[in-house]
Amino acid sequence: MFFQQEAHQCMLKDKIISSCNECDGARRRPAVRCSACRAAIAQCTIMEVMEDVFMLVIVTLLSVLQNASFANKVEKECKTANAKTAAYERVYCANRNCMDTYPTFIAVMWCAGICLSQAPAAFAGIMYLFVRQKYFVGYMGQTPQSTPGYLFGKRIIAFLFAMSVVGIISFLLAEYFAVDYKEYIRTLTNAASALLLIP
Amino acid sequence: MFFQQEAHQCMLKDKIISSCNECDGARRRPAVRCSACRAAIAQCTIMEVMEDVFMLVIVTLLSVLQNASFANKVEKECKTANAKTAAYERVYCANRNCMDTYPTFIAVMWCAGICLSQAPAAFAGIMYLFVRQKYFVGYMGQTPQSTPGYLFGKRIIAFLFAMSVVGIISFLLAEYFAVDYKEYIRTLTNAASALLLIP
Amino acid sequence: MFFQQEAHQCMLKDKIISSCNECDGARRRPAVRCSACRAAIAQCTIMEVMEDVFMLVIVTLLSVLQNASFANKVEKECKTANAKTAAYERVYCANRNCMDTYPTFIAVMWCAGICLSQAPAAFAGIMYLFVRQKYFVGYMGQTPQSTPGYLFGKRIIAFLFAMSVVGIISFLLAEYFAVDYKEYIRTLTNAASALLLIP
Numbered sequence: 001m002f003f004q005q006e007a008h009q010c011m012l013k014d015k016i017i018s019s020c021n022e023c024d025g026a027r028r029r030p031a032v033r034c035s036a037c038r039a040a041i042a043q044c045t046i047m048e049v050m051e052d053v054f055m056l057v058i059v060t061l062l063s064v065l066q067n068a069s070f071a072n073k074v075e076k077e078c079k080t081a082n083a084k085t086a087a088y089e090r091v092y093c094a095n096r097n098c099m100d101t102y103p104t105f106i107a108v109m110w111c112a113g114i115c116l117s118q119a120p121a122a123f124a125g126i127m128y129l130f131v132r133q134k135y136f137v138g139y140m141g142q143t144p145q146s147t148p149g150y151l152f153g154k155r156i157i158a159f160l161f162a163m164s165v166v167g168i169i170s171f172l173l174a175e176y177f178a179v180d181y182k183e184y185i186r187t188l189t190n191a192a193s194a195l196l197l198i199p
Numbered sequence: 200m201f202f203q204q205e206a207h208q209c210m211l212k213d214k215i216i217s218s219c220n221e222c223d224g225a226r227r228r229p230a231v232r233c234s235a236c237r238a239a240i241a242q243c244t245i246m247e248v249m250e251d252v253f254m255l256v257i258v259t260l261l262s263v264l265q266n267a268s269f270a271n272k273v274e275k276e277c278k279t280a281n282a283k284t285a286a287y288e289r290v291y292c293a294n295r296n297c298m299d300t301y302p303t304f305i306a307v308m309w310c311a312g313i314c315l316s317q318a319p320a321a322f323a324g325i326m327y328l329f330v331r332q333k334y335f336v337g338y339m340g341q342t343p344q345s346t347p348g349y350l351f352g353k354r355i356i357a358f359l360f361a362m363s364v365v366g367i368i369s370f371l372l373a374e375y376f377a378v379d380y381k382e383y384i385r386t387l388t389n390a391a392s393a394l395l396l397i398p
Numbered sequence: 399m400f401f402q403q404e405a406h407q408c409m410l411k412d413k414i415i416s417s418c419n420e421c422d423g424a425r426r427r428p429a430v431r432c433s434a435c436r437a438a439i440a441q442c443t444i445m446e447v448m449e450d451v452f453m454l455v456i457v458t459l460l461s462v463l464q465n466a467s468f469a470n471k472v473e474k475e476c477k478t479a480n481a482k483t484a485a486y487e488r489v490y491c492a493n494r495n496c497m498d499t500y501p502t503f504i505a506v507m508w509c510a511g512i513c514l515s516q517a518p519a520a521f522a523g524i525m526y527l528f529v530r531q532k533y534f535v536g537y538m539g540q541t542p543q544s545t546p547g548y549l550f551g552k553r554i555i556a557f558l559f560a561m562s563v564v565g566i567i568s569f570l571l572a573e574y575f576a577v578d579y580k581e582y583i584r585t586l587t588n589a590a591s592a593l594l595l596i597p
Contacts, residue, residue: 075548103501150274302501349473
């Protein structure tokens with residue numbers, strides 16, 4: 001019966017623990033468990049967390065890909081231009097501005113996704129990547145007199161920030177007053193994220 | 200009885216699983232569970248993790264707010280000044296120096312919070328934000344001859360780094376030698392974090 | 399019997415809950431549990447997650463240490479050189495290039511470690527730190543005419559990125575088609591990470 005409860009929590013845990021003869025599976029106390037079983041249990045926790053963040057991981061990977069493409073453009077310009085030409089200056093500056101806000105974006109997207117709901121956070125993240133691409137291309141085409149400013153994607157960052165704040169407040173309400181509005185807020189957020197599509 | 204154990208783990212899980220008729224709640228094996236129940240269980244893990252990191256999330260959000268205010272100052276100076284004036288140069292440089300150390304700060308704060316204890320890590324994070332604000336304002340008011348240096352908040356970063364190292368060592372001790380000093384260390388850390396208030 | 403199951407999950411949880419008289423330990427429902435017990439349970443989840451990420455934490459701390467050493471070199475050069483000398487320009491630029499790619503590196507290393515397996519991700523991270531050290535030293539020794547380019551460690555970032563993509567795909571397969579190749583992939587990744595040692 002004990003084993004059945006263990007199996008209840010995680011497919012992976014079930015599979016590995018049931019086949020472990022060394023430490024007699026789940027019947028023993030944790031202190032005497034073999035290292036393979038302990039690793040399986042830890043992995044199981046990660047898998048359960050993964051289920052709630054995998055979209056954020058995908059958006060993060062896409063953003064890394066975009067970073068790499070930006071960096072490659074700088075690298076290429078860096079090698080062709082011996083002197084510091086205007087074109088090099090511009091691509092370097094565009095890359096710099098994008099990189100300056102990158103940690104802020106990643107931090108706020110993950111906070112929003114973990115505190116409230118991953119789907120709208122990931123959607124906003126994808127929108128941000130599109131805006132960033134447009135900014136980068138626009139920056140490179142500009143003459144130095146009319147640069148498109150330092151900031152971009154302000155609306156998306158504000159949306160993600162608002163999501164995080166709402167998520168934290170609803171978490172604290174659920175924690176200390178046992179009031180749970182999370183489902184309603186999540187539905188609202190899903191609807192509100194569509195507003196980001198308006199240019 | 201099975202259901203009661205499920206309820207034991209998480210309020211959210213309790214609520215949703217008990218009302219799920221489709222997959223007969225917690226009585227079945229995980230492989231045949233409906234997607235709503237699986238999502239509820241994943242969400243529950245996140246909620247349990249949240250309880251241990253919510254202060255870090257709040258400090259991260261505050262730091263994002265500060266980043267945005269810095270970026271806004273650069274943006275404003277960027278628009279008013281056509282030529283690259285000394286004021287623009289200084290605000291740009293202050294923002295750059297702050298952004299350069301931002302990922303390091305976030306990484307070490309989260310490591311310290313997760314490895315050891317979230318309250319002193321979040322407190323040190325707040326202190327760092329104050330120091331950063333002071334550095335930014337101080338940098339903008341300075342004449343170019345007497346810039347306040349490249350680094351700031353060294354003591355706070357060192358404190359967070361020490362917390363992380365102690366946390367990792369105590370984790371490895373608990374893991375491989377079953378020695379658990381974590382509670383004593385945590386009390387010590389809470390006391391030590393007050394030393395950061397000394398200017 | 400109920401208590402025994404609780405004990406089954408976590409050493410820490412076991413210890414604290416069994417000694418809690420206030421809320422009668424694990425026998426009550428979560429809503430009426432005392433705050434000490436709730437904190438213990440949350441801490442337990444973190445500990446289980448820690449088991450799967452502690453190597454990544456160690457590499458992150460090492461990278462923070464390296465960042466600090468780079469920043470210190472800039473600070474020192476900044477103080478000795480009143481005018482912007484060539485040496486200052488070079489150390490500043492080397493530090494800048496290293497910092498530009500730092501968030502990308504951290505993001506992709508953690509994604510790879512969480513999605514697939516922490517040991518090869520941490521190993522690749524260590525390799526990256528060596529490459530970065532070499533790049534920084536090489537940059538400072540160069541004459542301005544022959545800078546070593548903007549990018550470095552491309553192969554390692556690509557390896558970590560591939561690990562993340564494979565991990566995400568295997569997670570989605572396990573989630574939606576109940577196909578689990580993760581063990582085979584993990585063994586392969588461990589072997590493949592040795593290829594990074596080839597210069």
